[in-house]
Amino acid sequence: MSSEPNVIEHLGRIEAITPTDIRVVILSQSVCASCHAKGVCSAADAEEKQVVITKPYHNFTVGEMVKVSMQQSMGFKALWWGYLLPLILLLASLFTLSAVGFTEGRAGLLSMLVLIPYYLFLYLFRGKIEKEFHFDIVKI
Numbered sequence: 001m002s003s004e005p006n007v008i009e010h011l012g013r014i015e016a017i018t019p020t021d022i023r024v025v026i027l028s029q030s031v032c033a034s035c036h037a038k039g040v041c042s043a044a045d046a047e048e049k050q051v052v053i054t055k056p057y058h059n060f061t062v063g064e065m066v067k068v069s070m071q072q073s074m075g076f077k078a079l080w081w082g083y084l085l086p087l088i089l090l091l092a093s094l095f096t097l098s099a100v101g102f103t104e105g106r107a108g109l110l111s112m113l114v115l116i117p118y119y120l121f122l123y124l125f126r127g128k129i130e131k132e133f134h135f136d137i138v139k140i
Contacts, residue, residue, distance in 0.1 A: 009069040011140070012051070020056045022137060024068055025049070053135045065140045074133050081122065081129065089114055 012024040026049040051068055093114040097107035122129065
């Protein structure tokens with residue numbers, strides 16, 4: 001669906017507008033099945049996904065159809081923070097705890113507990129992390 005290389009695009013409808021933000025509902029499409037970026041794009045998994053775009057000076061209206069896009073590298077960054085880094089932490093702690101003599105059950109349980117501070121960190125710094133992801137919006 002992307003007209004530019006390394007850009008992920010989805011069609012959406014503007015649901016709400018504030019003076020600084022635009023909330024867009026991404027429309028589910030069967031095109032997602034053949035998209036090369038569906039593995040890193042959460043819009044491919046959801047029936048309806050909302051995206052908030054910071055755009056203080058705009059001329060959009062509620063209900064208008066738009067195209068939402070982001071760089072493919074942002075999708076890979078989300079994949080890293082959401083899936084790969086927690087998996088690495090989980091496996092590293094599992095192997096480390098097993099190597100120092102914990103039983104498999106205890107090592108597994110303690111490894112899962114390692115994810116609690118990780119997700120707490122993500123939650124506490126969500127505002128800063130959110131600013132790293134930039135969406136663009138254009139009229140159709």
